[in-house]
Amino acid sequence: MSDGSITLQHDPVNLISNSAADTRNLGALFGRIAFPGLIIELIGPPGSGKTEFTRGIAQGLGITREIRSPTFVLIHEYRDGRIPLFHMDFYRLLDGQPVGEMDIFEYENDSGLIVLEWADGIEPGLSANRICVKLGFIEADSRSISIYTDNVIGEKFMKSLRINESL
């Protein structure tokens, strides 16, 4: 991990979503099995479905408040679900530049689920509990979704994901 790249401990799970509803449903599965302390990192260009995926997560957690973009205030907190959801977005901070060491995970790190957008520049190892979800365009409505992790906590989540979805 010293070279700054993610070392895969297991194969990634690759899926295709054919609609926004597909993406949301996958997010809902994440929300149902997520546990406090987990960090879900969403990677993908504008319109690839990051917010839609987060809406699904919220739904899976039983959150009823509407999910809106946290770009401006950096963090939106939702505390009306099974566990708290901290929806973070570093779009404005990174300004397209890769960032080295970051210390974000002081943030209530064990009490809830963190969903992180636009954090592509963060070095691995610093967000030790993360699972990455990479979204990409295929066609107008379809998206490629790749799920991978580089740590034990993430792998625990992946295992539970495979069982629940028979992936």
Added chain:
Amino acid sequence: MAVVLGIETSCDDTSVAVLDGTRQLSLITQNHLHEHVKYGGIVPEVASRQHMKAIGAVYRSALDSAQINPTDIDLIAATRGPGLAGSLIVGFNFARGLSTALSKPLVSVNHLEGHVYACWIGDNQHIPPSFPCVCLVVSGGHTELTVMDDDGYHRLLGRTRDDAAGEAFDKVARIMGLGFPGGPAIERYAELLGDMSAYNLPRAWLADSMDFSFSGLKTAVYRARNGLLGPTEERRIFKDGSYLDFQGLKRDSIVRMAAGFQESVVDVLTEKSAAAVKQVGAVSMVLAGGVAANTALRKSIKAKVGVPCFMPKMEHCMDNAAMIAMAGSIRWHSQMDHNLLYQDVDINPSLELGSGY
């Protein structure tokens, strides 16, 4: 008139202002966004620390510039939410401490209500909006359409379902490489349109709803830039077939895209505001928040809503403490919250417009 101190730390800016009645004596604002990047560390700790480091000096220079002493302050108003928790705490606790030390009352303010009350700031001849008044608060973080029936009473009519309008400006500007902040950059390019035609971008009307959606618009520009549009979409947006010009970001096509994007946002905001005014029988309209600084939007709303339209001065469109002082003053003097002890209230990062103090 009463001297009111306003304190605003909901997001990137540490801002302190002094009002005498409705008249502004001083407004000092310090922005920290770029500190975050330099620092390398990040939210929310760094944000709170930046506010901590700045607030004492910003407070002192606001008093100096107003030429008053701390003992001249009659009321202290501070933002309670919405915003970033760690940032809100710094400003609100500073206000709480000051209130205790000076034995002067504290009032907590909803940041979004502050944006609306920015239109109440002015000299003694200044006439504020009459009720019922439709309010459109558009900024980097918010897009809310409400009707205000009386001081402090908002009914939510519509809001964004995804991205805020100001956020769409920033993101589209970045996609086209126009830099930050995106609002002024897009506006500058759009003004160069001249005899050219603007690209025909989609408008999310969301039929039978007063809600907004700007995410699809941003995605359309992103996909156009990266050659990801389907043929039908391509023909609809680029009627003259200049799709490749835009992918190459040729100057004229940036101008046409900036103009097309701005028209789309302005059209939707204007139409919905006009419909809201009609629907609730409003007698005035307030346009506030950072995006209210956009000249095309100001012109369009003014021309089409059919009632007197109020907009804050440019310095009061962005996040600022003068609007917090104004809103706090009105809230305090109208005794809207009866005998609520503001010293004991907590900050609320997800406070909504219309949910009171």
